[in-house]
Amino acid sequence: MADRTARKRRQTRDHIAATAHALFERDGYEAVTMEQIAAQADVARGTLYNHFPVKEAVLVHWMHAQLEADLGTLAAEVLSRESFLSRVATLLDVSAQWWEQHRQYAAPYIRFRFQQVRDADEGEPSSGLIPLYARLVADAQKAGELRPDASPERLAFYLHFLYLAAVMTWLGTPGISLAEEFSQALAFFVQGAGQTATAPGGKKRASRRS
Incomplete structure (x- = not known):
């Protein structure tokens, strides 16, 4: 169970990071906000901040x-x-x-x-x-x-x-x-x-x- 939880957490983090990188490449790093990342990755803002402060x-x-x-x-x-x-x-x-x-x-x-x-x-x-x-x-x-x-x-x-x-x-x-x-x-x-x-x-x- 612990391994499954850790694997799911890693998958979520990888998904968020890959989505964010696509936004950075498209719009420029400085222009992208955490709110945009959450919306594009289809995760709640609370979930995003739980993984990445x-x-x-x-x-x-x-x-x-x-x-x-x-x-x-x-x-x-x-x-x-x-x-x-x-x-x-x-x-x-x-x-x-x-x-x-x-x-x-x-x-x-x-x-x-x-x-x-x-x-x-x-x-x-x-x-x-x-x-x-x-x-x-x-x-x-x-x-x-x-x-x-x-x-x-x-x-x-x-x-x-x-x-x-x-x-x-x-x-x-x-x-x-x-x-x-x-x-x-x-x-x-x-x-x-x-x-x-x-x-x-x-x-x-x-x-x-x-």
């Missing part, structure tokens, strides 16, 4: 669903690469192309994601990129590419916030390349998470080997 949450759900659908084929390509650097670079190159095609949604997405962090809101699942990052980090730690003294999950979150910061920089700086911003973010992450770390006081130390 704000319009940004609807958008984020649609974007995460798209990412989840794409990761199945993309993950195989990423894992075919040999090194952590080449694996994540492949993932970020595809991400940059995706954001270039959906630039109009980047600002509301970023606003909502950082609002979630501020409010510690776990109502909307995080991006499917984070579990994939964690897997890539764990593999890199076993291979000796990354320091083993932090959990893969923690390092995955650090990498994802660098990812979001790169998107923010791209949005706020006309003419720059998102692919280049991602490349710089990845280089910064690898420098900090590599096998040689900086200890308090500025001294270099070698990370423990597993």
Whole structure:
């Protein structure tokens, strides 16, 4: 019974998000209201707000669903690469192309994601990129590419916030390349998470080997 309820809830959320996205594409994101989404999706306003408190949450759900659908084929390509650097670079190159095609949604997405962090809101699942990052980090730690003294999950979150910061920089700086911003973010992450770390006081130390 619980599984059926959860499945029905997911179906309703997916339906609302798909309907909203069609409206965003037709009328522009800023022009669409929650009332229009409810009417077009044929759900009561109360039902809509029960699933999504704000319009940004609807958008984020649609974007995460798209990412989840794409990761199945993309993950195989990423894992075919040999090194952590080449694996994540492949993932970020595809991400940059995706954001270039959906630039109009980047600002509301970023606003909502950082609002979630501020409010510690776990109502909307995080991006499917984070579990994939964690897997890539764990593999890199076993291979000796990354320091083993932090959990893969923690390092995955650090990498994802660098990812979001790169998107923010791209949005706020006309003419720059998102692919280049991602490349710089990845280089910064690898420098900090590599096998040689900086200890308090500025001294270099070698990370423990597993």
